[in-house]
Structure formats: C-alpha cells, structure tokens
Amino acid sequence: MAWVWTTIIIVVILLAWVTYDVLQKRHAILHNFPIIGHFRYWLEAIGPELRQYIVTNNDEERPFSRDQRRWVYSSSKKVNNYFGFGTDNELESSPNYLIIRHSAFPLSDPQPGDEAFDPQHTAACLKFLGGARGRAKAFQPESIVNISAMSFGSLSAPAIEALNRGAALAGCLHNTGEGGVSPYHAKGGELIWQIGTAYFGCRNADGRFDISRFRDVVQTHPIRAIEIKLSQGAKPGRGGLLPAAKITPEISKIRGVPMGRDCVSPASHREFHDADSLLDFVERLADESGLPVGIKSAVGQMQFWTDLAGQMRDTDRGVDFITIDGGEGGTGAAPLVFSDHVAMPFKLGMSSVYRVFQEADLNENVVFIGSGKLGFPHNALLAFGLGCDMINVGREAMLAIGCIQAQRCHTGHCPAGIATQNRWLMGGLDPTDKANRFANYVVTLRKELLQLGRACGVSHPCEVQLKHFEILNDAFGTQSAQKLFGYPIASAD
Structure with a gap:
C-alpha cells in the first residue's frame, strides 16, 4: 500500500504544481507549459556554464546575443544589469567595432534641486514634430x-x-x-x-x-x-x-x-x-x-x-x-x-x-x-x-x-x-x-x-556628433566615424 500512497502524493503535488503554473501571471512560459516550462529557467540559470564548455559564448547568438538579451531582461525587471570582470568582447580583432570617445571633463548627472533636473523631460526630443511646417497639432515628443x-x-x-x-x-x-x-x-x-x-x-x-x-x-x-x-x-x-x-x-x-x-x-x-x-x-x-x-x-x-x-x-x-x-x-x-x-x-x-x-x-x-x-x-x-x-x-x-x-x-x-x-x-x-x-x-x-x-561632455544624446565615435578594425587600426560615413568634418574636440 505504501506505493499507492506515494503515487497519490506525487499526483497531488504535480496537480498543485500545474494549477499554480497556470494561474500565476508573471511568466507566460510557465502558464503555457506547466512544469516543463521550469526547465527553461533552470537551463537558463546554468546557461553560462553550459555555453562556456559545450555551446556558444555570450556574444555569438543572433539576432540578439545572450548578453544583449540579459541586459534587456534585467533592465525590464529592475534588477542589476551590470556585468562583471570586464568586457568579454575581442576589441583588438573585431572589424567595425564601435568605440565611444568620452570627454576628459564629463558632465555630472543633475541632482534633485538642480535647475536642469527634470525627470519627465530630460530625455525629450529636441525638435517639435510638425513644427517646421506649422502643423496645427505639432508637438514635442516627451521621449527619444x-x-x-x-x-x-x-x-x-x-x-x-x-x-x-x-x-x-x-x-x-x-x-x-x-x-x-x-x-x-x-x-x-x-x-x-x-x-x-x-x-x-x-x-x-x-x-x-x-x-x-x-x-x-x-x-x-x-x-x-x-x-x-x-x-x-x-x-x-x-x-x-x-x-x-x-x-x-x-x-x-x-x-x-x-x-x-x-x-x-x-x-x-x-x-x-x-x-x-x-x-x-x-x-x-x-x-x-x-x-x-x-x-x-x-x-x-x-x-x-x-x-x-x-x-x-x-x-x-x-x-x-x-x-x-x-x-x-x-x-x-x-x-x-x-x-x-x-x-x-x-x-x-x-x-x-x-x-x-x-x-x-x-x-x-x-x-x-x-x-x-x-x-x-x-x-x-x-x-x-x-x-x-x-x-x-x-x-x-x-x-x-x-x-x-x-x-x-x-x-x-x-x-x-x-x-x-x-x-x-x-x-x-x-x-x-x-x-x-x-x-x-x-x-x-x-x-x-x-x-x-x-x-x-554633452547634456543630451541628440547633441552627440560623429566626432564622438571611432571605428576599430581587425588590424590594430582605427577610423573616425565622420570620415567613414562621409559627414562633414566637425571641429576638433
């Protein structure tokens, strides 16, 4: 009789597990694939270790790499989206690798109380949509x-x-x-x-x-x-x-x-x-x-x-x-x-x-x-x-x-x-x-x-110019983004 009770207990646990997965609202995968869906998250948790030895690295998958997806997932869940131990990208042998040329004198983030601090509009578009042509309902988009x-x-x-x-x-x-x-x-x-x-x-x-x-x-x-x-x-x-x-x-x-x-x-x-x-x-x-x-x-x-x-x-x-x-x-x-x-x-x-x-x-x-x-x-x-x-x-x-x-x-x-x-x-x-x-x-x-x-060194992303970018190649060379894309050469920084 022990095996009968053991079977009943296992069935009840599985039914409760299925019920929980179907009724919860946070994870579509678990709702749509009760119990089985957990394997996706378990495998994802040990994904870095699996990829390190037998599959792919963090930057190989397409169209979006594991690093890119992890950054989006972490950002959307408001958890730590930082990466540790330095970049795992190969900077010196990657063609068309983008480098952002930072300023020796960067601007500090505005703080509450500062005149420039406006959490609702610091990332607004700098142009008015329809403004140049005088549309009746022209407006300034709040988000870039x-x-x-x-x-x-x-x-x-x-x-x-x-x-x-x-x-x-x-x-x-x-x-x-x-x-x-x-x-x-x-x-x-x-x-x-x-x-x-x-x-x-x-x-x-x-x-x-x-x-x-x-x-x-x-x-x-x-x-x-x-x-x-x-x-x-x-x-x-x-x-x-x-x-x-x-x-x-x-x-x-x-x-x-x-x-x-x-x-x-x-x-x-x-x-x-x-x-x-x-x-x-x-x-x-x-x-x-x-x-x-x-x-x-x-x-x-x-x-x-x-x-x-x-x-x-x-x-x-x-x-x-x-x-x-x-x-x-x-x-x-x-x-x-x-x-x-x-x-x-x-x-x-x-x-x-x-x-x-x-x-x-x-x-x-x-x-x-x-x-x-x-x-x-x-x-x-x-x-x-x-x-x-x-x-x-x-x-x-x-x-x-x-x-x-x-x-x-x-x-x-x-x-x-x-x-x-x-x-x-x-x-x-x-x-x-x-x-x-x-x-x-x-x-x-x-x-x-x-x-x-x-x-x-600029206060808004729309003020960034191509002079702020450099493109690396795979022969220890570099080219300015201005020259690469054929834009007029801006003044030296």
Whole structure:
C-alpha cells in the first residue's frame, strides 16, 4: 500500500504544481507549459556554464546575443544589469567595432534641486514634430525612445495592450503598425498611426484609401502623428502577409478584411507612385487632420530620396518626419533572402539619406527617427550621432515583455504569447505586469543614453556628433566615424 500512497502524493503535488503554473501571471512560459516550462529557467540559470564548455559564448547568438538579451531582461525587471570582470568582447580583432570617445571633463548627472533636473523631460526630443511646417497639432515628443511599428494581428492583444500601457507609463509614443487601430491601442498610450499599402482601418470595400474613414479614426483615438509606410527592414520591396489562421473576427473587423483568407498588403501604394504624388498625399492627410505626417522606409535605390528632397526644397510641401528602418530590422516574418540581402543596414541607410537632406539644407526641418536593432545604448547613441532625433524599438520591446527569441513568430505558436493569436498561449501574458517591464526598459535605456551623452561632455544624446565615435578594425587600426560615413568634418574636440 505504501506505493499507492506515494503515487497519490506525487499526483497531488504535480496537480498543485500545474494549477499554480497556470494561474500565476508573471511568466507566460510557465502558464503555457506547466512544469516543463521550469526547465527553461533552470537551463537558463546554468546557461553560462553550459555555453562556456559545450555551446556558444555570450556574444555569438543572433539576432540578439545572450548578453544583449540579459541586459534587456534585467533592465525590464529592475534588477542589476551590470556585468562583471570586464568586457568579454575581442576589441583588438573585431572589424567595425564601435568605440565611444568620452570627454576628459564629463558632465555630472543633475541632482534633485538642480535647475536642469527634470525627470519627465530630460530625455525629450529636441525638435517639435510638425513644427517646421506649422502643423496645427505639432508637438514635442516627451521621449527619444518610442515603440516601433508592430501590428495587432501580428502581435497578440495582450502584447499590444502591454506595450500601450507601458508607453503611457514611460511617456513614449506607440506606433500602431499597419494593421489599424485596435481597442488594445487605447490603454493610455499615445499613438503614431501607421498607414500601409492596404490602408487598414481607412479603406473602402475595394481596398482603396477612404478619407472619411481616416477622419473617423483620427477623431476617435489618441493619435499624435501619421506615418505612411513605404517599406520595412524585414522585407523591403515586399508587401505584408497575415496568414488566414491568425485572422480572428476582431482582426477582420479592425482591418476591414474577410475571414478565412490570407490578409495581403500590396508591395506598393495605389494612392501615389513617386515623390511628387507622395507629397500630395502627405499634405492631403495633414490638411484633413492637422497632424504631423511622415514616412517610414528601408533604404535601397537613392533616386527616390534625392527626388523627395528636391520636391521639398522647391515646393511648399514636405514630410514632417522620416523613419529609416535598417535591413537588419525584423519584427515581421519574411523570406530569408529579403531578410538577409535586401535594403541597406541602418547605419549606411541613415547616413545616406541624412546627407541628401543635409546637402539640400533640409535636415533641421525634418525629424529623423531610426529603427533596426537600436534598442541598446551604444547603437542608439550612434544613431543620434548620425542625425536621428528619436529611435524606435521593436524586437527589444518584445524581449522586455517576455520574448525568448524562439524565432517562431511566423508560425503562430509563439511560446511567450506575443506573436500569436492562440488563446492558450496568449493567456500566459499578463498585460499589467508586462507593461511595467516595458516601461522599466525604456526608462533604463533613456537613462543610460543620457549618461553616455554626459560622458561625452554633452547634456543630451541628440547633441552627440560623429566626432564622438571611432571605428576599430581587425588590424590594430582605427577610423573616425565622420570620415567613414562621409559627414562633414566637425571641429576638433
């Protein structure tokens, strides 16, 4: 009889364990995979030891290394995000290794009581979005770090809600992605509404742009700016695809698309076909809404950017902001060849476009926004040096709310409940807890950016210049970032 009682006790313990895992709200993995999910955390705890002897080191994994993920996780949980015993990067033999040139006389952090101390606005954008063109609803964004475009449908409802609540807590802007404005975007965070080639949320029955529906959405949601999506870094030159299996009745209603069929976004817009007609469309949206209007694009052929700058210089039309997405961006699933070989990396794309607008004397009239693996302090700071006024974070935001880099976004079976519409998997993601984690991450990133700027001798990250950066090569050589990216040489420091 002893074995019977032993079996009963084991079964009861396992049932209690399963019940606890399913009901707890902090860990989506444990909710979705009771008991088994603990093995993930146990293995992660001994991960450094395993990798040291038999797997990979802290910097080998892609797209985000173990060190990078650990920094995001630690920052989002407000635990110690320091690393001990010096860098494990190989500085002397790593090509294109970024070095930040600090000042011999860095600025101290402002303290409570100081005139410069303002915890709400020390990391605000230095430009007014829409200010240069006198838009009726121009404004100064409170945060230089904001949420990149990720659609409801591609991400789950709890994930969108967590990000929007987190945006409200952190005082940052939330880009809706091209999937339209959902109820989960209305949890307190202010929005940049992205309009893509399929015009979700503002389309008629034929899939063409509908100005009356556009007007209705603007009037009923906390939208601060409009972003016209030309392309994205994950799959530039291709349209988007939301598989039929991910389309719920709610998504169908929000996007205005039928159930049971793949939801396809065309590769290009039907409302315009070149820089000239694009600017007509931009001004039409701005006149209708009073909002700042900009564009988002990965960078390929440069003729478009030359034409756009020329049209803005020679006419009274223009975009208020430009979001440059790097070819290394990747919140959207894509064909491998498009992910790997189409569109310029962010650093090259941003510098190429910025120089065009600088030569046309338009760079101060446009707010430049960068995206594409910029959610880490050193990458973000270089983006500001290249001319960005703000940055967007996408996958790093997903990591902050629980993504484990399973790379199953395209399957609908995201184990963290983020990139899925599976009710069971979504049930493990608690929006309240994850909102706090996202806000913690944004606050930490902004704080470290401010600290880096002060280490360089400037009071704001946007005041950093390329003279503050050096690029190492694998032959004990170095090159200034100014020369490497073709910017005018600034005065010596």
